Amino acid sequence: MRRKRLDRMQCSIARALDVVGDPWTLLIVRDALLGVTRFEAFQARLQIPRATLTARLAHLVDAGILERRSYQDHPPREEYVPTAKGRGLRPVIVTLMQWGDEFARDDPPPTHLEDASTGLKIEPTLVDRVSGAPLTALRVRAVGPLVPRRG
Amino acid sequence: MRRKRLDRMQCSIARALDVVGDPWTLLIVRDALLGVTRFEAFQARLQIPRATLTARLAHLVDAGILERRSYQDHPPREEYVPTAKGRGLRPVIVTLMQWGDEFARDDPPPTHLEDASTGLKIEPTLVDRVSGAPLTALRVRAVGPLVPRRG
DNA sequence: GGCGTTCGTTCAATCATTGAACGCATGGAG
DNA sequence: CTCCATGCGTTCAATGATTGAACGAACGCC
Numbered sequence: 001m002r003r004k005r006l007d008r009m010q011c012s013i014a015r016a017l018d019v020v021g022d023p024w025t026l027l028i029v030r031d032a033l034l035g036v037t038r039f040e041a042f043q044a045r046l047q048i049p050r051a052t053l054t055a056r057l058a059h060l061v062d063a064g065i066l067e068r069r070s071y072q073d074h075p076p077r078e079e080y081v082p083t084a085k086g087r088g089l090r091p092v093i094v095t096l097m098q099w100g101d102e103f104a105r106d107d108p109p110p111t112h113l114e115d116a117s118t119g120l121k122i123e124p125t126l127v128d129r130v131s132g133a134p135l136t137a138l139r140v141r142a143v144g145p146l147v148p149r150r151g
Numbered sequence: 152m153r154r155k156r157l158d159r160m161q162c163s164i165a166r167a168l169d170v171v172g173d174p175w176t177l178l179i180v181r182d183a184l185l186g187v188t189r190f191e192a193f194q195a196r197l198q199i200p201r202a203t204l205t206a207r208l209a210h211l212v213d214a215g216i217l218e219r220r221s222y223q224d225h226p227p228r229e230e231y232v233p234t235a236k237g238r239g240l241r242p243v244i245v246t247l248m249q250w251g252d253e254f255a256r257d258d259p260p261p262t263h264l265e266d267a268s269t270g271l272k273i274e275p276t277l278v279d280r281v282s283g284a285p286l287t288a289l290r291v292r293a294v295g296p297l298v299p300r301r302g
Numbered sequence: 303g304g305c306g307t308t309c310g311t312t313c314a315a316t317c318a319t320t321g322a323a324c325g326c327a328t329g330g331a332g
Numbered sequence: 333c334t335c336c337a338t339g340c341g342t343t344c345a346a347t348g349a350t351t352g353a354a355c356g357a358a359c360g361c362c
Contacts, residue, residue, distance in 0.1 A: 304361105305360105305362095306359105306360085306361085307360085307361105308357100308358090309356105309357090309358095310355105310356085310357090311355080311356075311357105312354085312356095313352105313353085313354080313355095314352105315350105315351085315352095316349105316351080317348100317349080317350070318347105318348080318349070318350090319347085319348075319349090320345105320346085320347080322343105322345100323342105323343085323344085324341105325340100325341085325342075325343095326340095327338100328337100328338085328339090329337085330335105330337085330338105331334100332333100332334090332335090
């Protein structure tokens, strides 16, 4: 059967997962955000089957997450670079990395983030932009049509 | 072919996606974090095929993200509740929701978060825990074996 | 007994993913 | 010019995975 479409659900998470909900897509985006642009480079780094990579890149371009550009005419060569929509996935990838570090670890974590100016290690935390309080410290409640009523 | 195993990659993101990298898993976890516990409730809310739900719940229990508990003996009834590992996925789901709100929107966003004490709207932002600066305002650099050398 | 609830399993059909091989244009070495 | 390497795919058959629909089993209620 064809994979079910999630993009019509009244839910931002479902619509996001309709684009990003497979094992490879976010890994490709991660590499793209690290500066990888070429087909062969993605393939070599991820060991992804070439046919799958072709399909994923096409979907990512179609979804407006990567942009396909020719960087050479003879021979014709293409590169894939993140758009603003693609760069917007960085927080998703960062939090996913944090979760993997904490709960699926292979200590020590293989990759970390640092400030390119100061060299200091960065510890990403999710806070409320207004109060500055970490979300873990707040009693957070979801509000909307698909929040189940209590009981 | 069997889906390729990502869990042996030297990458927390890959190991995370090995568990969470399919269209349904994070939606199930989202509902579980909203308080949904029963098979029929997941199925009705997500319109997920029952066989797929059975498989996903088993994987989530196997991965230690949900815990299966019997809440009744006659007839035997099971419920699925998030573990600490499952609760750790909340930041991933929140950032995914934010991305969906911003880039795959169906304005206005259907769901938002608020402080359960004050009722004020919460705007989650990723900051460095030490400096408090938003990651978007910093020049962030990834450090580790799989960061490609520049060129 | 008859009906509803809850939690699944089974089935055939159809999709997606995989590894391996092939295609094709170019560029350089000899 | 010949041979091989690079870059970016496409094609193929085999094998999983996902799907909707139907079935089932254990009980509670009236």
